[in-house]
Amino acid sequence: MKNARRGKVVSYNKWGYIFLIPFVAVYVVFQLIPLISTIYNSFFENYRSGLTQIGPNFVGLENYRTILSNADIWTYLENTMIMWIIGFIPQIVVSLLLGAWFSDPSLRLKGQRFFKTVIYLPNLIMASAFAMLFFTLFSDGGPINSMLMQMGILSEPYKFMSHVWSTRGLVGFMNFLMWFGNTTILLMAGMMGIDTSLFEAAQVDGATSTQVFFKITLPLLKPILIYVMITSLIGGLQMFDVPQILTNGKGDPMRSSMTLIMWLNNHLFSKNYGLGGALSVFLFVITGILSLIVFKISGNKEA
Amino acid sequence: MNNADNTNLNKGVGIKARRMISYVVLVIISILCLFWFYVLFINATRSHADLTRGFTVLPGSNTAKNWYNLMHGTLPVWNGLINSCIVAVLSAVLCTYFSTMTAYAIHAYDFKLKKFMFTFILAVMMIPTQVTALGFLQLVMKMKLEDSFIPLIVPAIAAPVTFFYMKQYMESALPLSLIEAARIDGSGEFRTFNTIVIPLMKPAIAVQAIFTFVSNWNNYFTPALILHADKKKTLPILIAQLRSADWLKFDMGQVYMMIAFSILPVIVVYLCLSKFIVQGVAMGSVKG
Secondary structure, X not given: OHHHHHHHXXXXXXXXXXXXXXXXXXXXXXXXXXXXXXXXXXXXEXXXXXXXXXXXXXXXXXXXXXXXXXXXXXXXXXXXXXXXXXXXXXXXXXXXXXXXXXXXXXXXXOOHHHHHHHHHHHHHOOHHHHHHHHHHHOOOOOHHHHXXXXXXOOOOOOOHHHOHHHHHHHHHHHHHHHHHHHHHHHHHHHHHOOOHHHHHHHHXXXXXHHHHHHHHHHHHHHHHHHHHHHHHHHHHHOOOHHHHHHOXXXXXXXXXXXXXXXXXXXXXXXXXXXXXXXXXXXXXXXXXXXXXXXXXXXXXXXX | OHHHHHHHHHHHHHHHHHHHHHHHHHHHHHHXXXXXXXXXXXXXXXXXXXXXXXXXXXXXXXXXXXXXXXXXXXXOHHHXXXXXXXXXXXXXXXXXXXXHHHHHHHHHOOOOOHHHHHHHHHHHOOOXXXXXXXXXXXXXXXXXXXXXXXHHHHHHXXXXXXXXXXXXXXXXXXXXXXXXXXXXOOOOHHHHHHHHHHHHOHHHHHHHHHHHHHHHHHOOHHHHHHOOOHHHOOHHHHHHHHHHOOHHHOOHHHHHHHHHHHHHHHHHHHHHHHHHHHHHHHHHHHHO
């Protein structure tokens, strides 16, 4: 019986390969080859200086040395991380709170679907349009300034785009708005998966809801929290649309909101393929390490 | 007895208070989410002169004029809308169809490289598109595909994230016995896939189609590298162009109208399908 079954499977075997052809072909052409040629490019000097094309000449690891010894990369990495943290901390706090409320059967919140719909909405909005909207709303003569002045909080317009921390704060705030709905739904799904008998037992023992949250929910949620944090970090490293549009690609004031991908984008537009390649590989290695951690966690969860 | 009553009473009060707090916080957060769009849609109805005078709570009467100005302005908005639609719809179709096919290959067949392929696809899931953008751009230039939608649409066929979702869904919704039955009835493998697997996968396909559509509609990084001709630009590129223009000279009513114009289609689609979308996010996470 077992043999007969295996025989059958073997005869259909080749269809597994046939159905994989489109994926593999497209992946190789549009992702694998570009990845390899990006790495290849990083070993060559290849840029335009005025009208003359320099290179491509093989320079070994020279591009990496240039890029890593330049203070810029660390500034941009720092900017990216700061803006990610500004968005991530409120995001995780609010998501935990909302997730706990939504999944708490004793609260019996009404209108859950409405609230979930609303908090997920910003995630689907075009990031560039959202950034453009914030740029106009927070511009010197924009509605936010005029509202604050009408309410008497400000006497003259606050130049949100000319101060380091207000610009970074706006980028972080937009990231928060765009992602906390998604995180809430993920955490809520995780909280629903916790064995309800644990909560009942805690209730019988007289635990308060705060105690239940910190002593039961949070520890059991740890794998999902780490997963959320690292995937958010990977997403944070790719931060581009919002600061690019908000600061018109300049990362002003004083390049304090310039992110790594904005810098890469500049290299791509000025056709500096050598340094661009080295920067891409740098980002690739960082995301690779972070992904490995995610991979380990999700693997452990299944086992 | 007395003691138990007391704790029950305390708990009752506690729950009521907690419920109140959660409603208040939820309402504040909802306002925080919706406020910006409210201001946007109010301002899109007001004239430039009106806007410079400050914010009002009620809409203005300049909607038609702003719309007219936007349609007859310098930005090719209709082209942008059509281009965005073409790219987003075709990507969504190709992505869901071929991701289902890839997932089916791994799910339904036993072959030597199966385990390797599955691990490989999971491993490359996290590689950001920006990292390979340099090589991608060079490839596109070599293939003379600049200003073409092909490099924006065809790569959607290889979407590891969609593949993973489909694979998870198949495990619960696609019994292998059904495929066996189709084989016994003499259905070819390809026909089985199209006539039995695809219809069964409809709920998952719908969810992923929406997500792929939205992410391509909103995508700015890759299209901005590839599309340069005015006629080919998608909406996010036009928004960026609006931002880099000397916007002080711009009619602000028109700027708001442009922003509203580019996000309204997604808002409408979302409000119609929000039930499936929110469920879809949760569904992917429980299993993933």
